[in-house]
Amino acid sequence: MKSMGPAENEAKWSQLMAKSLDGDAAAYNLLLGDLVPYIRNFCRSKVRHLDLSDDVVQDALIALHRFRHTYDPSRPFLPWLRTIIRHKVIDSLRSHHRHMQNEIFDNETVDAAAQPDVNGLTSRQDAQDLRTLLKSLPEDYRQPIELLKIEEYSVEEVAGRLGLSPSAVKMRVHRGFKMLKERAEKEVYEE
Amino acid sequence: MKNEALIDSLVKDLKPVKRLPPLWKRILIWGTVATLISGFELFVIAQLRPEAIDMLREHPRFLAETFLIFVTPIFAAVAALVLSVPGNEKRNWLQAAAILSFLAFIGMTVYGLWHPIYEATVYGHRDSCPIDISLFGLVPMAILFYLVRQAAPFRWKWLSLMITLAAFAPLAAVMQLTCMANSLHNLIGHILPIFLMAGLVLWLGKKYLKT
Numbered sequence: 001m002k003s004m005g006p007a008e009n010e011a012k013w014s015q016l017m018a019k020s021l022d023g024d025a026a027a028y029n030l031l032l033g034d035l036v037p038y039i040r041n042f043c044r045s046k047v048r049h050l051d052l053s054d055d056v057v058q059d060a061l062i063a064l065h066r067f068r069h070t071y072d073p074s075r076p077f078l079p080w081l082r083t084i085i086r087h088k089v090i091d092s093l094r095s096h097h098r099h100m101q102n103e104i105f106d107n108e109t110v111d112a113a114a115q116p117d118v119n120g121l122t123s124r125q126d127a128q129d130l131r132t133l134l135k136s137l138p139e140d141y142r143q144p145i146e147l148l149k150i151e152e153y154s155v156e157e158v159a160g161r162l163g164l165s166p167s168a169v170k171m172r173v174h175r176g177f178k179m180l181k182e183r184a185e186k187e188v189y190e191e
Numbered sequence: 192m193k194n195e196a197l198i199d200s201l202v203k204d205l206k207p208v209k210r211l212p213p214l215w216k217r218i219l220i221w222g223t224v225a226t227l228i229s230g231f232e233l234f235v236i237a238q239l240r241p242e243a244i245d246m247l248r249e250h251p252r253f254l255a256e257t258f259l260i261f262v263t264p265i266f267a268a269v270a271a272l273v274l275s276v277p278g279n280e281k282r283n284w285l286q287a288a289a290i291l292s293f294l295a296f297i298g299m300t301v302y303g304l305w306h307p308i309y310e311a312t313v314y315g316h317r318d319s320c321p322i323d324i325s326l327f328g329l330v331p332m333a334i335l336f337y338l339v340r341q342a343a344p345f346r347w348k349w350l351s352l353m354i355t356l357a358a359f360a361p362l363a364a365v366m367q368l369t370c371m372a373n374s375l376h377n378l379i380g381h382i383l384p385i386f387l388m389a390g391l392v393l394w395l396g397k398k399y400l401k402t
Contacts, residue, residue: 025203084277
């Protein structure tokens with residue numbers, strides 16, 4: 001049987017939403033379950049990274065829940081829903097863009113730190129300290145950093161080896177660097 | 192967290208919700224507050240300039256300026272209240288109308304610096320206009336913040352700008368009829384405070400409207 005499209009479903013979703021506003025949990029459960037594929041398709045048409053679009057689906061569900069009181073059952077449901085999803089897509093892309101910028105900054109910082117300083121004092125001890133810190137990271141974060149920065153594979157190669165998407169690799173490297181930075185600062189502070 | 196687990200937790204959290212009041216009611220709340228504050232400024236704090244009504248009749252440009260600064264806050268308030276509800280993007284023209292009418296008012300005031308249409312008058316000369324506009328505008332501003340926050344303020348920067356115009360421009364409109372008719376004074380005493388308050392409203396918007 002051919003599944004109904006969003007336009008055909010709109011009246012049904014609108015009714016389910018109206019019942020949900022009155023606290024009908026069964027209707028709400030049915031509605032949210034029904035909406036997931038629609039939200040996912042909408043996100044994937046706007047966001048290329050699969051990881052990101054899955055995050056947006058959850059953000060959109062949370063936003064729908066938070067702002068459900070703004071839905072007026074006498075008005076069409078889809079434009080209301082699309083505004084919420086679109087807003088979450090924009091938020092997510094902005095946050096992704098910020099992460100990418102931070103990552104570039106972090107990479108430059110690490111590259112600069114790897115150069116000998118003016119007195120040639122970037123020592124074996126420093127390298128040893130960095131290795132120790134790196135070992136203290138959880139494997140999920142340590143592996144991409146080692147492959148990308150020490151063994152100098154490309155992002156795509158690391159993604160292939162670890163079975164991740166390129167954006168997930170970048171995200172893990174970024175988070176790994178962040179953890180390294182925090183741990184290094186903590187050590188300096190304790191010293 | 193998987194989608195199913197998230198849906199379960201959202202369903203568990205479900206309670207009957209108090210729905211957003213209808214648009215007309217939200218506009219009426221702003222309109223009442225803005226009218227009361229403007230009326231207080233017009234009849235209690237300042238006074239209608241003796242020749243203001245004659246000027247409206249005799250000078251079409253003055254009439255146009257006054258019309259523009261009166262419709263600016265109406266467009267802005269309706270835009271803020273309509274666009275804070277998801278699904279109303281087609282009514283984006285409201286915010287364009289608010290900005291265009293305000294810019295046209297500024298343009299006409301600037302033009303008046305070189306081409307005055309009326310003799311500058313000392314009637315209604317006051318130095319406290321910027322303070323009155325900034326101070327009394329805070330009341331409709333607070334009301335609008337409350338009304339917009341009740342909804343879904345996704346585009347907080349635009350909404351903050353609309354709140355600024357809807358809250359402070361009514362006072363500038365009243366000044367048009369109470370304060371001295373002088374373009375330079377209008378720019379510094381009536382328009383500049385709106386720009387300054389925009390900074391405050393944007394800061395508050397980032398703090399309280401950003402979702």
